[in-house]
Amino acid sequence: MKVPKVVDLQALQHFPDVLKKPDLHKLHVELFACLPSLPNMPDLHRLREELTNSLPSMDLLPSPSTWHIIEILTRCLPERLFHGNYTDVGVLLSMKEDVVNLIAPFMLTPITRWPFFAFLGGAMFCLFSSSTCHLLACHSERLSYIMLRLDYAGIAALISTSFYPTVYYSFMCNPFFCNLYLGFITLLGIGTMLVSLLPVFEKPEYRKFRASLFFGMGFSGIAPILHKLILFWNRPEALHTTGYELLMGLFYGIGTLIYATRVPERWMPGKFDIAGHSHQLFHLFVVAGAYTHYHAGLLYLRWRDQEGC
Ligand SMILES: [Zn+2]
Known part of the structure; x- marks a missing residue:
């Protein structure tokens, strides 16, 4: 079993500010492009609201069965998701990582094991x-x-x-x-x-x-x-x-x-x-x-x- 990556809660404090409405739309399009047959596309707008309201208390750890969903997401999402003022490649990459870790648990109930x-x-x-x-x-x-x-x-x-x-x-x-x-x-x-x-x-x-x-x-x-x-x-x-x-x-x-x-x-x-x-x-x-x-x-x-x- 692969140990899942833990979400950096500190970085996530800024997550709702970073993810503007156009970004959400873009993210949705990207996700559909890379996982066309997704059974449970999460409602990203609702997810954003939930995050804003209840951030640190939420259980954000992806379960072990989602590890390769994380891998798929990391591979298919573009490096540059957001049009903020961020130009530092490192920041952009870690933001992408956070997004991936965040969305993965909501993505889909994996195929039965x-x-x-x-x-x-x-x-x-x-x-x-x-x-x-x-x-x-x-x-x-x-x-x-x-x-x-x-x-x-x-x-x-x-x-x-x-x-x-x-x-x-x-x-x-x-x-x-x-x-x-x-x-x-x-x-x-x-x-x-x-x-x-x-x-x-x-x-x-x-x-x-x-x-x-x-x-x-x-x-x-x-x-x-x-x-x-x-x-x-x-x-x-x-x-x-x-x-x-x-x-x-x-x-x-x-x-x-x-x-x-x-x-x-x-x-x-x-x-x-x-x-x-x-x-x-x-x-x-x-x-x-x-x-x-x-x-x-x-x-x-x-x-x-x-x-x-
Ligand atoms: Zn024997």
Whole structure:
């Protein structure tokens, strides 16, 4: 998280005097020019009055979720907003900064975060259950069995929640496909978690079946991603996120392949019991995949915050 800039209250004491009526109009035009799809354009005239009446008591700190709105505003507002007698570049810049910090919290309710948080929650659950599993597995044979199942359930949760940001932010304007893809991956995720947790499927003859469920989950991501590319083929954001998603798929795919084929210990049994075991490599690839996907998620948030639906 980026720490938001704190508004300089001293400088703001002069804010209402600085911002004359023509400036307000100009500011409004500038804001519309750089954020055309703004859902909640603040009433700047009202804002100015509120500021004049209740300045120091107002809660002016932008919330953390507005940090990149601040960035967008800083980039798109012109350096020279006001026609006062100010010619000093430093003063003009700091005034621009104050305006940006002031307006940002009023600008818009950012796009909903829950799909991104669902993914982060899935990743945390996965890493938490993995650490618990490998920490406690040496306790006894019984506990080792239980813990190993929890380990796979965590990975199933991570893979299925990985779809949430991709699907939600790609199809937030098409609720039908959004619900269809989300429903499908949720059911598949729950199914895979059950298969991982239920003792019936623990038997060695189900090993291939378990691996193919993980594979299937990964491959089912191809449908929404292709669909996204068709819908937004001319958008750099769509191509960019797809690049990250391909890389993530590659990491998860290699990890699952290593898990299923038990490379490298199949070649030299006993030599990789401490380090280099297929299960360890599998976890490394899962972490790499999740990290890649985190970056894709940030791109989605940026894209949708700027454009809305
Ligand atoms: Zn593990």
